[in-house]
Amino acid sequence: MGLISRPERPELRTGVQKTRRLPAGASDEAAAVRDAGFVTRFDALLNWARKNSIWPLPYGTACCAIEFMGAVDSVFDLSRFGAEVVRFSPRQSDLLLVAGTITYKQAPILRRIYDQMPEPKWVFAMGVCASSGGFYDNYCTLQGIDKVIPVDFYIGGCPPRPEAVLKALLELQKRIESAPAAR
């Protein structure tokens, strides 16, 4: 299958386009491509694959982990967005989903798990505890995971509803889609 990188064609910038839409009178080369399948930029293809096969690592510590299970179950069904393959090994995942309170005691572990994840990687702070410590403003609770690792999306709520997790996932997909170049 031929994959042709043609950055000069702006109408192909986003996602996949079927070759059926090629203008009439396209070259033989284009016709060959049409028979083979489709044409796109390599970047776009890669981003398209990435955004639809996010493998989250649910770092579930508390109440939010139960709502994450809600997001996975058959009512909300995270798998509709290609993100149902949860991995508990940081080496196999690209989305760190921190669901729950992180304490000072846990902070070094969270940092190590983040470091073990291969690039590219993204982080969700699910719920207010992970985002800011929430109403646990006290001696044992870390006041937001962004004190130890970078965060891409903060999901509000205590705990957030499953829809909020899905919304964050869709936002992440948008961001991945428009990533400038393959990393």
Place this chain on the structure above:
Amino acid sequence: MAVRSAVNPGSTDYARFEERFRGAVARDEGMVGVGAVWRVRREAILDVLRFLRDESGLRFRMLTDLTAVDCAPVRDGDRFDVVYILHSLERGDRVAVKCAIPEEDCRCDSAHALFANANWLEREAWDMYGIEFRGHPNLKRMLNHKDFVGHPLRKDYDIYRGQWLSESDDLLDELERRRELDPRPVPADRETMVLNLGPSHPAAHGVLRNLVELDGETILHAIPEIGYLHRGFEKSAEVHDWNQIVPYTDRLNYCSAILNNIAYARAVEALCGITATDRTMFIRVILGELSRIMDHLVCNGANLVDLGALTNFWYLFNLREKIYDVIESVTGARLTNSYTRIGSLWADVPPEFSDSVRNVLREIPKAVGDSEKLVVRNRIFIDRTVGVGKISTEEALSFGFTGPCLRATGYEFDLRKAYPYDHYDAFDFEVPTGHQGDTYDRVMVRFEEIRQSVRIVEQALKMMPEGPIKADHPALTIPDKKQTYGNIEGLVNHFKIIMHGVQVPKGEAYVASEAANGELGFYIVSDGGQTPYKCRCRAACFHIYSAFPRLVEGGMIADAVATLGSLNIIAGELER
């Protein structure tokens, strides 16, 4: 509120006990929910506890809770009180024993040889208050991390003073000590392997960590480390007013938040000497039992996923979503409901409540039956659960087991039957028990309890009366809006409760309720102020998890996973 306590207050057995320890024991002021309180000289504490445990006519075989109170701001003299709450399950009686400890010589004898769960309880008391328990086998930090300086529940520790940790404890010192205390020889040609299970591990529900020493796949020693989700419930409670604590209780056992709300509200109501209205009690029963069902669904669903049976998860979670919808229509939240208030509820139920509950009740037997049928005669399930993680009744009581895990050993004990509250004595339901206290029994007891809860809810729906939900007590319950806007008295009461919170009289109480995991008790001390002086949560799974090494040592790693799932360890409740 029916807080039944001593069946025989001031009985001859108590008198005999006081006679036996004349000079070392003195009656103290009462504690609500407890038959008698004695103040004991600390030299005599072990003898007193042994006598109370073994003497016929007393037989306080369970150490329900052990904690401390820092009395520095309110008392001259000895700074700490160590409080032991004991329970005689056969006789239906509770007593408390207090022991004053001076700050300069902050030591007390360890009771770990008398009660197996004292080991962890004393570690926690040391961690939080700095009381040293002489003779304790492993007095290390428990809920706080190894580099933590100070003792957070002392009144002079600033609640906002967090302390960073750079590297986790490797636990090898504990392993070394365990090897000495409990050697398990392996053949000379074999080497053992040390492995970390957790804290980030698919089968480590929440963030539980176990350091295990393995011979092949057999676990020789397991060293649990907890505290990764210690969120400072007790310290936070001391700076919030009585109703503001309700949301914190949600997040103890977050799989069944309403049961925690109810347990907390009952404790404070008992301390105030008031009773909720009948309608409130029935609503609490209905939503509490629905929460219990949800908790068991999560526990069994997750446990079966750990065993590789994913289908059960879908069946059980579908049902859970339906119950969520009902609870959401009442409380506005799916998981953390904060539904109770002292002496009342956040709001009455909506008009279509009964119908929606009946609709969901119809679906429960099918979903549970479907899931149960998949496993009850399933060869893989039976092989992996029967005889795995077994514990005898005697040992379970010594570890302070309550709830489904105790009943699975064949011991019929349920607080709803033993000390009926919220009209539980009006309902016809059974207490299911297992046979040998293994993983299979624990799973099956939970399935059966779901059915019994359905029966209770059905009856409660029929019996639920109309009427007010707020106890008629202006200092505790907020007046209706009509009163607030209609007359000056209502306005003043509203203002007082909003600005100053509810007024709880001086005193202390220990009140327990049957939550999904077992006995959920609140030991509350009030100095008459706006916030609790102390608000201690007696968490069922703290005691249960302290038996985890005993349950898994000698078994395989895979058995440890099955056992852990069946214990229903919820980190929020375990570590508070």
